[in-house]
Amino acid sequence: MSRTDYPVYLQLRDRLWDWIEDEKLSSQQKLPSERELSERFSTTRVTIRQALSQLEAEGLIFRSNRRGWFVTPERLRYDPSRDIGFTRYVTEQGFRPRTETLFKQLTEAPKWLSEATGLPEGTPVYHIFRRRYVNERGLLVEHNYINPQHCPGLLSESTDLSIWQMFKEKYNRVPDHRDIEIYPLALKGLEADSLGVNQGTAGLYIQRLSHDQEGEFLELDREYWLHDALKISVHVGGRH
Amino acid sequence: MSRTDYPVYLQLRDRLWDWIEDEKLSSQQKLPSERELSERFSTTRVTIRQALSQLEAEGLIFRSNRRGWFVTPERLRYDPSRDIGFTRYVTEQGFRPRTETLFKQLTEAPKWLSEATGLPEGTPVYHIFRRRYVNERGLLVEHNYINPQHCPGLLSESTDLSIWQMFKEKYNRVPDHRDIEIYPLALKGLEADSLGVNQGTAGLYIQRLSHDQEGEFLELDREYWLHDALKISVHVGGRH
DNA sequence: AAGTGGTCTAGACCACGTG
DNA sequence: ACGTGGTCTAGACCACTTT
Numbered sequence: 102m103s104r105t106d107y108p109v110y111l112q113l114r115d116r117l118w119d120w121i122e123d124e125k126l127s128s129q130q131k132l133p134s135e136r137e138l139s140e141r142f143s144t145t146r147v148t149i150r151q152a153l154s155q156l157e158a159e160g161l162i163f164r165s166n167r168r169g170w171f172v173t174p175e176r177l178r179y180d181p182s183r184d185i186g187f188t189r190y191v192t193e194q195g196f197r198p199r200t201e202t203l204f205k206q207l208t209e210a211p212k213w214l215s216e217a218t219g220l221p222e223g224t225p226v227y228h229i230f231r232r233r234y235v236n237e238r239g240l241l242v243e244h245n246y247i248n249p250q251h252c253p254g255l256l257s258e259s260t261d262l263s264i265w266q267m268f269k270e271k272y273n274r275v276p277d278h279r280d281i282e283i284y285p286l287a288l289k290g291l292e293a294d295s296l297g298v299n300q301g302t303a304g305l306y307i308q309r310l311s312h313d314q315e316g317e318f319l320e321l322d323r324e325y326w327l328h329d330a331l332k333i334s335v336h337v338g339g340r341h
Numbered sequence: 342m343s344r345t346d347y348p349v350y351l352q353l354r355d356r357l358w359d360w361i362e363d364e365k366l367s368s369q370q371k372l373p374s375e376r377e378l379s380e381r382f383s384t385t386r387v388t389i390r391q392a393l394s395q396l397e398a399e400g401l402i403f404r405s406n407r408r409g410w411f412v413t414p415e416r417l418r419y420d421p422s423r424d425i426g427f428t429r430y431v432t433e434q435g436f437r438p439r440t441e442t443l444f445k446q447l448t449e450a451p452k453w454l455s456e457a458t459g460l461p462e463g464t465p466v467y468h469i470f471r472r473r474y475v476n477e478r479g480l481l482v483e484h485n486y487i488n489p490q491h492c493p494g495l496l497s498e499s500t501d502l503s504i505w506q507m508f509k510e511k512y513n514r515v516p517d518h519r520d521i522e523i524y525p526l527a528l529k530g531l532e533a534d535s536l537g538v539n540q541g542t543a544g545l546y547i548q549r550l551s552h553d554q555e556g557e558f559l560e561l562d563r564e565y566w567l568h569d570a571l572k573i574s575v576h577v578g579g580r581h
Numbered sequence: 582a583a584g585t586g587g588t589c590t591a592g593a594c595c596a597c598g599t600g
Numbered sequence: 601a602c603g604t605g606g607t608c609t610a611g612a613c614c615a616c617t618t619t
Contacts, residue, residue: 144589164605300395407617
């Protein structure tokens with residue numbers, strides 16, 4: 102160990118986590134209030150909050166709005182290279198999925214979208230904004246930008262289920278190849294508000310750009326996940 | 342906007358970032374001291390630190406040990422599904438790579454490694470721990486666990502270059518398929534210390550488990566990246 | 582030796598969520 | 601209405617980096 106001392110907030114982190122395990126607090130259960138914790142551990146609220154933030158960074162606890170601190174559930178496994186729907190892979194892992202459509206609209210492709218997809222600027226595209234839950238905790242929000250050529254009348258459909266299923270069944274379109282981007286970021290603005298987290302909460306960004314066999318743009322998907330919510334798992338190469 | 346107020350530290354974040362852009366501070370340049378900043382913006386150090394932490398979470402600035410705050414360089418693009426070496430893809434993007442081997446040793450496979458790879462517990466494996474730099478900023482540390490069957494005498498080789506290149510040229514082994522895991526975590530202990538960052542700094546974990554054509558275990562790679570250092574970019578499906 | 586970031590105290594007020 | 605988490609102040613000491 103190259104550190105010379107072991108600061109109070111890290112000691113508190115350990116004691117706090119031991120305490121949580123002793124109390125057998127389980128997934129989604131609420132911790133006592135910060136004032137109560139700071140008394141129990143004989144320190145100030147500022148320091149207890151440092152310890153709580155440490156556990157939050159490690160993904161062991163999370164906070165919701167001004168409601169308090171909770172024990173983080175197990176991470177969801179997720180393979181962005183496959184196209185089975187959210188509902189299905191959540192269910193397969195024994196969790197309860199839920200999807201809420203926050204808005205859907207027909208807009209004109211802005212510059213960044215045109216650059217990413219090759220569509221001419223101003224082309225009409227569907228834009229769907231959804232929030233996804235697992236066991237009633239909102240884990241991500243998602244922007245879908247969809248080529249309306251391949252699925253006219255989408256706005257009248259229910260978008261609370263898998264878009265891919267609809268693509269396949271109703272419009273007979275299947276994605277052929279994907280460009281995927283992944284990186285950590287801070288959740289801000291609309292995305293933070295929609296997930297009920299503070300500005301600057303750690304998140305993970307996943308973007309999927311899908312084309313069909315003929316190289317035509319099908320869909321662009323921009324997902325904003327809570328940092329502690331998922332574990333990406335991908336298999337590449339070899340036989341499938 | 343659903344928020345009713347706009348807290349001081351978020352206003353400071355904006356003003357601070359504007360100031361950085363005005364001053365044309367570039368990649369890796371140092372910000373003034375926290376005390377100087379808190380005077381310049383007429384607030385306390387605690388609040389200025391909140392603003393700085395916000396910019397840190399967004400990946401716009403980073404801190405190094407007790408040395409201060411710096412402007413974050415552009416993210417490195419990285420495709421974990423390909424097996425071109427670090428040195429090559431960093432150079433291709435116009436940056437200067439550097440690799441430092443912190444230790445290498447022959448050990449016996451512990452339980453978790455045996456479970457991940459299928460090797461019997463206690464099998465001898467090479468364990469290499471390296472730190473990788475881009476433009477003299479340490480971006481990640483990496484544990485390599487290598488099947489010694491396929492590359493006897495590895496410890497005598499220099500491991501500051503690509504392991505894959507050595508595999509191919511000297512031992513005629515090529516990875517066939519990979520299982521990749523990716524998730525955000527907090528950098529702690531050895532990993533945090535080796536990168537010179539605080540305990541709990543946001544990071545990204547990337548694990549690659551590689552097998553050859555005959556399904557034999559080649560290598561397990563566990564990478565701990567700074568959260569602001571990379572952008573993962575993968576292409577799947579279609580023809581290559 | 583001086584200055585820095587990291588840590589910690591002991592308060593305070595406010596907006597919001599929950600009863 | 602109350603208690604909560606979120607924010608903010610004005611100090612302080614220490615270990616470490618830099619000069």
